[in-house]
Amino acid sequence: MVMNVITVSPEASVREVANILLSNRISALPVVNERGALLGIISEGDLTRRAEQDTDYRRSWWLQVFTAKSKEALAKGYVKSHARKVKDLMTRAVITAGPTTPLRKIAALLEKNRIKRVPIVAKGKVVGIVSRANLIQALASLRKEIESSTTSDSMIRKRIMGQFKSEQWSRRSILNATVQDGKVKLWGIVASEAEKEAARVAAELVAGVRAVENNVIVQPAIAGH
Numbered sequence: 001m002v003m004n005v006i007t008v009s010p011e012a013s014v015r016e017v018a019n020i021l022l023s024n025r026i027s028a029l030p031v032v033n034e035r036g037a038l039l040g041i042i043s044e045g046d047l048t049r050r051a052e053q054d055t056d057y058r059r060s061w062w063l064q065v066f067t068a069k070s071k072e073a074l075a076k077g078y079v080k081s082h083a084r085k086v087k088d089l090m091t092r093a094v095i096t097a098g099p100t101t102p103l104r105k106i107a108a109l110l111e112k113n114r115i116k117r118v119p120i121v122a123k124g125k126v127v128g129i130v131s132r133a134n135l136i137q138a139l140a141s142l143r144k145e146i147e148s149s150t151t152s153d154s155m156i157r158k159r160i161m162g163q164f165k166s167e168q169w170s171r172r173s174i175l176n177a178t179v180q181d182g183k184v185k186l187w188g189i190v191a192s193e194a195e196k197e198a199a200r201v202a203a204e205l206v207a208g209v210r211a212v213e214n215n216v217i218v219q220p221a222i223a224g225h
Helices: 014-024 061-066 070-082 103-113 132-148 153-166 193-204
Strands: 028-032 038-043 117-122 125-131 174-180 183-190 211-214
Touching (some): 103 117, 103 132, 153 174, 153 193
């Protein structure tokens, strides 16, 4: 996670937020009070529909007539496009995580809620933030560690075969592997191209694998057998 988190006050102006986002090349700011407690988050998306730039929403008169609660919707849109303070624009229901939350759970939160970042909160205060970019950076670093590791050919083969035995799609397949100098050759018979590709991916995931030659044969099951 990024620990030196740039935050903003709920009383800050829209212009201040825009300047902070641009100068720091970031896309969102946690909103905190004077004690550092998280109140909300404001992102570049909150600044895209603005009256100053003539980018605010304009509803046609007939849509206003026939849309339920149109006056309420118009009022909310007006606040969003005309308000000058962060407190009027920020998202208050913020999805957060803790410092010990596993990366896989944070990734799931990002995907499930279709958000780009998760503030990390401890004892009510923002201590960090994890974004999609941070996850990609972590993945890149992890891959470098895997590539730099030295593993014997016999251990590589053992782990590949372990992968085949543990996955549901490959438990009943006839799959084998040979390894020499980290180069893997896959052999066997499967029922689909998807299984063949999955076998290759499973082998590539094993630390120490330098290349994979996929010789697996696809032989679809015959109906009635």
